[in-house]
Amino acid sequence: MKSRFHLRILWPFVLILVVSLVALILLFPLVQNSVSQHALETGGEANYLPIFSLVFLILAIGLLVGLLINIYYTNQHLTTLEDLTFAAQELGEGRFREIRIPEDVGNMPEMQDLANALQKTACQTEEQFNALNKEQAMLSAVLDNMTDGVLIADDNGKVQLLNEAAERLFKIESEQAIGRSVVEIMRHYSLVELWEKTKNGNPETITMEMGSAHKYLQVIGINLEKDLPGRTMLLFQDLTQTHQLEVIRRDFVSNISHELRTPIASLKALSETLLDGALDDPPAARKFLVRMDSEVDNLIQMVNELLELSRIEAGRSHFEFQRSKPCEIINNAFERMSLQAEKAGVMLTKDCPQGLPQVNADPTRISQVFVNLIHNAIKFTQKGGSIHLTAWQEGNTVVFMVQDNGAGIAKKDLKRIFERFYKADQARSGGGTGLGLSISKHIIDAHGGQIWAESEGKTGSKFFFTIPAAVV
């Protein structure tokens, strides 16, 4: 630092000097007179010792006064400096609100300037700090609320940042992850490969399936070299749902082709046999035609169900809601299906408690749901088994149940059986279009109810659906 000389600090000395000089000038003649007089009176030599003593005394008093003044001012300066240092420390530690800068520092312009400068710095720093805080809060809010996972790593492969979505994806808390290697956190070779490529300046985008959780991810590598040297960012987009939809669509197309192919192939075989000469054998020809007729019926039913499903899905299906009695719905379904159950050797029973509230429903559609459920139950129940229909009230809804003691449904299939063409038992290729439950679900949805299935392994299944009670 350049040293400067402040003349102002000389003024106590000047003061002392001036006072001393004035005192000397004033007192000197008096003392000299008295010395001369004393010499004259005693006739001895003039004794100048008192003069010297006086001069020393005055100088000593001057020095003492100067020292006192000095002590006073130095103390004042030091106190102010201490306050300012303390304030500067507070500032350094970011406690802006607690800073107390002495407003009046007495007659010390330099100290006043320093205090003012400190005050200004504190204000500005607080403003900047708040602005930064706000910006950071905004950024972390964006980071933590985005659905995509973000991971930033340094060039040694140590994780530097992990947002909440990434925490969920890798099942680890950000605090535990930071500083650990990307391999340890991501635990997948494709991701580590992507990170290495991105780090080396060849960012890529990959899609991958992760582990036994079967998460489908699109991962984008971004090299942050420009803004944050050495840093690499990976962006994880969860496409599991999209992928599932894609799988359902693919299954749908492959199923529908398969389902259509079977009756068409039979038709083709039967018609070929007829053309090859079976026509000349009227009894055989008739048998073939009957089978062809039933295959065509199958096809018609499937196409109708498909059309129905697409109509319901598109919301173009017409429902005629009316107040209906739950027991009438059950009786109706029971009568329609009892013959079929009898043929299959399955006992169909029903009970319907008295006093159930009326429901707001389209009876034809609900009966269709019942028929679908009973039809399924018959299909998966062996000869000698039983199927039971019942209903009860629960709050503002009426719950209907179809219970069987048939093959049951595996737990993991329970959720998927309402998908189009989903068949829990893939080995069972024949029988049914695989659309019944899907249509039932849509019908119940349109009624504002719910449909679900429960099954305890091989002891049978229970299908439930609810319909809201009609408002009285």
Next chain:
Amino acid sequence: MSRFTLDQEIRLVQDEILLLGSLVEQAILNSVDALQRRDANAAEEVYSNDRKINAKHYAIENHILITLATQSPLAGDLRFLAAMLEVNTELERIGDYAKGIAKVAMRLADSEYPIPIREIQQMADLATSMLHRALGAFVAGDIVAAYSIPEEDNKVDELYESTYRKIVEGMINNPDTIELGNQVVWVIHNLERTADRVTNICERIVFIVSGESVEFDVSDDENRDE
């Protein structure tokens, strides 16, 4: 040799083990996926990828031996490196199981044999999830997980038993399927063995943390498939 170098080497080996683990895990899942989709090409890919797994296995073995020779680790470090040597071998064997499943998938690709794919997928998910968590516990020295993960092996065993019975029933009802059914038995067998190997890894975790050699109660005998 400095402590720093040893730590760094151990961490590098650890990362390599985790990478090999993820390769093996994915190989099992991919082989089962190829089986489900009856996709011979995908199965072929898993089959040939086993070479990558083997190469990685040897590289890790080399790395560990060099570290042992040059750093002279002691106590916990020595146990950790020795355990990694063993885990490395376990992982390589699981890789072989995946290869075995891929081989069956190639054979079954053109057949109509009704594969009990749900059960197989469930077994694969369970076994790979166990493997994933066991390796995580391995690097973290998580002894609680080391004791709890092997318990899940029972679920895999149960699935193995029920699926095995299902396949055998199919063979009895339709003797034409005996050959392909037998192949599928190999698949579930490999998955069941995978879970057993995971329990071996868990035994190693206990060894690293406590220095004790424990034997988790695995319901089958170790010599069954070798």
